[in-house]
Amino acid sequence: MELIFYITAAITLVSTVMVITRHNPVHALLYLVISLLSLSVIFFLLGAPFAALLEIIIYAGAIMVLFIFVIMLLNLGKETAIQEKEWLKPKVWIGPAILSVILFAELFYLISMPHEASPVLKTVDSKAVAISLFRPYLIGVELAAMLLMAGVVGAAHIGQHKKLVFHRFLKEEEEEKT
């Protein structure tokens, strides 16, 4: 069990590093899908099968498809890869990398501080999650529904194209109206 966890964690970390260093957006996206899949294996090992399934269905399924659609719509191909290659110089990433390492060292220190012995991890089945979700957290579910509604409306509103008016008389008329 532990061996599987360490292998999966290594896969997750390697693929995440690949996500933030790739030049081609599609490659980064595919590495992110691998990272999400291995993270869902970790959820399964932690005794959270419901969260693991949702991770695959929603993250690796729905959200990544959205990203792929946008990348295909914008036609980000080789030009973007070349551009990224120019941007991603050691001078650019060395500073943030040092800051991140310091932050990780702090987190490592906080996590490794001595505390009482931890019991083994317990499985939380989806029934308990559902009961907890629809009794004490019901207001949270409703708020999440409102948030999703706001997301849909906002995306539909922001994403619509305004037709540019090229004819100068039409443009003047438009300005006079407003």
Next chain:
Amino acid sequence: MKSSISIEMILLLAALLFVLGIAGVIIRKNIIFMLLSVEVMLNAAGLAFVAAGAHLGQPDGQVMFLFILAMAAAEVSVGLALILQIYHQHKSLDIDKLKEMKG
């Protein structure tokens, strides 16, 4: 199913993922990559929640993970719509070219 993975290792993994996400947000100049890094950070937070829930044997961790999932979906849809709009107006995804927002 009882697993013998220690909670420290899982939290360490979550911390590493979060730090990688932060580094990605700072390093990258392309907005799409920044959004991907934000997704990585949200995932790390979700992993920490699920690990804590499994550690305490409470369902609250997974409930919080569900809320993070819903939030991420809404955030990504709005963010991608914004990216499309930026690309149509500026023909570029370079954040340095968006200085006219004076933000």
